[in-house]
Amino acid sequence: MALTSGDVELFRREFLELHSYDQAQYYLQLDPGVRETVYHYLSPNEMADIYVHIDVDQIVNDSLMQEMSPRYASEMLQNMFADDAVDVLNELDKNQVASYLTLMNAEAAKEIKELLHYEEYTAGSIMTTEFVAISKNQTIRSAMYILKNEAPNAETIYYIYVVDELKHLVGVLSLRDLIVAHDDLMVHEVMSDRVKSVMVGEDQEEVARMMKDYGFLAIPVVDFQEHLLGIITVDDIMEVMDEEATDDYSKLAGVSDLDVVDVSPFSAAKKRLPWLIILLVLGMVTASIIAQFEETLDKVALLAVFIPLIAGMAGNTGTQALAVAVRGIATGEIQNKSKRTLLLREAGTGLITGITCGILITIGIILWQGTLVLGILVGFSIFASIFVATLAGSFVPLIMHKVNIDPAVASGPFITTINDLLSIFIYFGLATLFMNYLL
């Protein structure tokens, strides 16, 4: 590109031809030194379009905005849609935010400040205040006129929200309705008054589920008195869906965060060690349980051979049951009424899988070791462990959900290790009980 050659005109012509997402990709792979030039070649307004497509974490980690002059940065922020600007500011430190806000024009600063103090992961934190609202007592023609003027600034013009004199949300009108409607009709004749909205404090995951279920492109956000505060657009919802999916996924794997590249091994290790150390301790507990049975082990060392098998099976079935329950809660498929159904179902599943695996392993051991008793012992232990593990796997997340803890916290490794412990106890307990037959 003409960036290094210093030909501003050529660069702008080539660069602005690209879609803003591609502009962002190009911008990101430049060296900080070269980026300096970009800030001279592009206006803060043009840079704002680019920044919408850059992951907030990356903006912060690579401290991209420190490369710009504070004035340039703040002007860029004020040209972004308020909600996107807020996403960025939320991650910066207080002083930086303050200085940017003071450099902005008062109006933009006010809009952003309003959004800044909504809690993260709530509807308020992802809504934008740039939307089109019209009064119910005007003609379609005048509504259309307003729309044409607002279009450039609004984040979406495909839903137009209708408010009364007191700014209460009273209806909605899709641009589609507007276009096909006759110009002389009144807005309230055309609008739908069955408008769905979310409370400003609503959980973003809940908002995402609602927009997906109803197939909305945008949804209005209201306070407890039904005042229209802002709207949430589908592009932000797609980000949320990605976040939430990654979140459940990482918890199932026991990683606090899934930053993939450009992260030092140390920070990566820091994110995994907390879990590993908890599991280390739980592992020691399991070890001490086995130690209780050392006498048994001394008599029949062969018992040790099947420890990983039994623990492993218990761990895996537990994880399966856990995943079903957690995902079911996340997608909203599991309502309170269906919880009992699920537990009964899982109990049945545990029985069937347990019996099947138990019988298979018994046969396997008889063929391999030629000892009936050991076969039955291991087989029965596997059956019991799988049954218990399946119940534990589905029960734990449901309990957590009931007491309003994110069930995904009962992550895979945790359930696995707990089930290791239970299964080992079952196995050696039975072995000790029936020692006489084993010898």
Next chain:
Amino acid sequence: MALTSGDVELFRREFLELHSYDQAQYYLQLDPGVRETVYHYLSPNEMADIYVHIDVDQIVNDSLMQEMSPRYASEMLQNMFADDAVDVLNELDKNQVASYLTLMNAEAAKEIKELLHYEEYTAGSIMTTEFVAISKNQTIRSAMYILKNEAPNAETIYYIYVVDELKHLVGVLSLRDLIVAHDDLMVHEVMSDRVKSVMVGEDQEEVARMMKDYGFLAIPVVDFQEHLLGIITVDDIMEVMDEEATDDYSKLAGVSDLDVVDVSPFSAAKKRLPWLIILLVLGMVTASIIAQFEETLDKVALLAVFIPLIAGMAGNTGTQALAVAVRGIATGEIQNKSKRTLLLREAGTGLITGITCGILITIGIILWQGTLVLGILVGFSIFASIFVATLAGSFVPLIMHKVNIDPAVASGPFITTINDLLSIFIYFGLATLFMNYLL
């Protein structure tokens, strides 16, 4: 509701007041017997709006459409958007599909047949053919006129695609541009010719990523000659994102499917047993490895105590690394160039976590058992296992991705069991080597 009372008018008034999603929820919780009445009270066209909001699996599992007369069902299907109808038909058996298609009007049947033979999970399978396309050589006014007429039938009117005489895609125009543009301008003066499109055979996950990155509400689908075949709208993409997330998640947990409720324990067990049996076999391999070391075990039964701890740690670190790699590939964060970076990073992470856990466990065992040698043995084994497991966890999915297998197939339980095996081998290998010091 007035359903049982037999008051058609009252029922229709109350029912049609609801949003079609809520109508679907109400419809689904009725008894099959009562639903019969609904089919008499509502037109196939009205039912079509409802069915868009019903999960396809549920339609099939509860064989809902068998409750309707074939004529009613086919008329409903022809009133749905082609892509939604196809989603349903794809799940029904050939004969049923055939009979529905014959009952439909020829045009609708043709549209659907065209879509039916696109492979599942490709752009073609989720696109719709109901879109607005205009020619580049007409005025904005005439385009607006076309739009007003097409609006009721098109799935979205917010992007209008521009084609040349040979139906090649040459540009795109958002309704927003259309509204603010002057009526007498020509379409090609206003349209953007930098229109992004996807090939009909493109993977739906890739399409979803693209729409999310670029923030599109719809994207055009073309064949290899750039002919415009259809469009994909954001509501379908949200379904895809949900599918793909659940898919990765279930694979990490080793469940082939996450059907939550309304599933018999038997079908649930059938979905989990394949994995469990594979793992059972792998577990037997692990067992036979330990059996090789029975002599060692006989000498120092205490060794058995730490088997679950070591296997567990290896399994968990492996799963963590796996999750990072799989999710990174899924979100597209991992490009080929960054694969080496990731592996190096993971190697470093493995070293750090391994050393930390190794030292902790060594100290723990010295304090608990008071034996230095055993402590060092277990500590070193933990270190080595974690290091190997971390590398395996990130290496396996990357390899799979390279050979175009869905990396998520390297599911958690699988990696876990493989790592159990490796770690046990390391542990007993070392124990046997240094037996003299242990005694």
